[in-house]
Amino acid sequence: MVMRTARIGLRTSARERRRCFGLLVAAGDVWACALDMNRWRRQRGLPPIVGYQALCRELSAAGPGTFGELDTVGARSVLRRSSDAWFATAKRRKNGDGSARYPRRKRRLMPVRYYHGTFTLDGQRLLLPAGRGNPPLWVRLDRPVPYEAGQVRSITLVAEAGALFVDVTAEVPITAYPPERQPDPHRVAGVDLGVIHPFAVAGPDGEGLVLSGRAIRAETHLHLRDTKHRQRAMARRAPEPGRVGSRRWRKHRARQRNVEARHRRRVRRAQHEAAKTVVDWAVARRIGTLTVGDPRGVLALKAGRRHNRRIQHVPGGDHAPSSRTAPARCRTVPA
Incomplete structure (x- = not known):
């Protein structure tokens, strides 16, 4: 068995949208409370509360x-994420x-x-649990779930660029x-991860496959040029530090967030x-x-965060530093 996650958009009314964002804001308050509590304890010389069970108490x-x-x-679920982040940092x-950094x-x-067991999925309708004394929160999905109802293990409510989604795992x-x-299993193919072209594969019978990344590169260049033109046009309307911008500036920022989210979705889908x-x-x-070959030293090059991020994540595995001059380290992944 393997775990798969699909992101599905939500079709909500104005009231449902306010309630969904209220859940996300409340989750942010839980995260902030955990941080403030440990900050106060640290100022008083007390040990932090970072265990999941202690946070639940x-x-x-x-x-x-x-x-x-x-x-x-x-x-x-927020406390679980906080505890996991703290212990992962402590391990590193x-x-x-x-x-x-913590x-x-x-x-x-x-x-x-x-x-599983805390939500109800009925076709394209999803019932999210609400606190005591609140009416049930039913939302509608914009497309059917690509998995059977008995296979779904969790639902994650997220917001991206002002839009609501659920990650169905x-x-x-x-x-x-x-x-x-x-x-x-004895037929082996080598995969090389590239910066421009995402994958180059060499098969056991002399065959090969190169997946062009020109479309992703063109999308990135067009997005960068569009962003520069938009920022140049709105630079004179930028507010001073510590001041709230005008209505037109806020519209510009909202549009910029939507364009950034759309660009990330296109790149993720292409990959x-x-x-x-x-x-x-x-x-x-x-x-x-x-x-999958991972030449050591490439991630150590000062070529920029975006350049290194293209090859540091391998689908289905971890990543490690690499170099084209040093011998490659290989990782075996079942096809």
């Missing part, structure tokens, strides 16, 4: 209704990573996750192939389609193992 002491319509399940610092930044909107079985198409093409190509040739 503090939440129970706060009482129902403290965070509006957010129920205990949604608040605990223990391993000698001096750049690791969570200190507050957020206005925080994703809220509901696990499901547990699906691994695809079974007939005997004549069953991938052979997903490229990875799917590689897997389909390997399955069609009965390749059972993909060996």
Whole structure:
């Protein structure tokens, strides 16, 4: 069994939209309370409260209704994220990573996750739990869920550029192939991750596959040029530090956030389609193992954050620093 996540938009009325954003704002309040509580304890010389169970006890002491319509399940999902972030940072610092920092930044909107059994999914209608004394919150999805109802394990309510989405995570079985198409684990293909072209694959029979990244590069260049022109036109309307901008400036900022979110969605979708093409190509040739090379040293180059971010994330695995001059480290991933 493997876990898969699909992002689906929400079609909400004005009232439903206000209630959904109220849940996200309340989740941000829970995150801020956890940070402030540990800051006060640190100032008084007390140990921080970072364990999930200890944080849940503090939440129970706060009482129902403290965070509006957010129920205990949604608040605990935020506390789980806070605890995981703290212990992940502690592990990195223990391993000698001096750049690791504990969570200190507050957020206005925080994703809220509901696990199996706490929500109701009826076709394209979703019932999100609300706090005690509040009416049920039914929302409508803009497309059907691509998984069966019994496979869904969690629902995460998120906001991106002013739009509401739910991340549906499901547990699906691994695809079974007939005997004549069953991938052979002894047939190995090498995958090279590129900066411009996302994947270059070399098969065992001398065949190869190169996925062009020119479309992603063109989208990035057009987005950058459009952003520069928009900022140049609105530069004289920018407010001074500490002041609220004009209505036209706020509209410009909202439009900029929408364009940025659209650009990220396009790039993510192109990368997903490229990875799917590689897997389909390997399955069609009965390749059972993909060996991903990670040349050491490339991520250490001072080429910019965006340049390094293109190759530091590998679908289905971790990443490590690399160099084209040093021998490559390989990772084996089942096709």
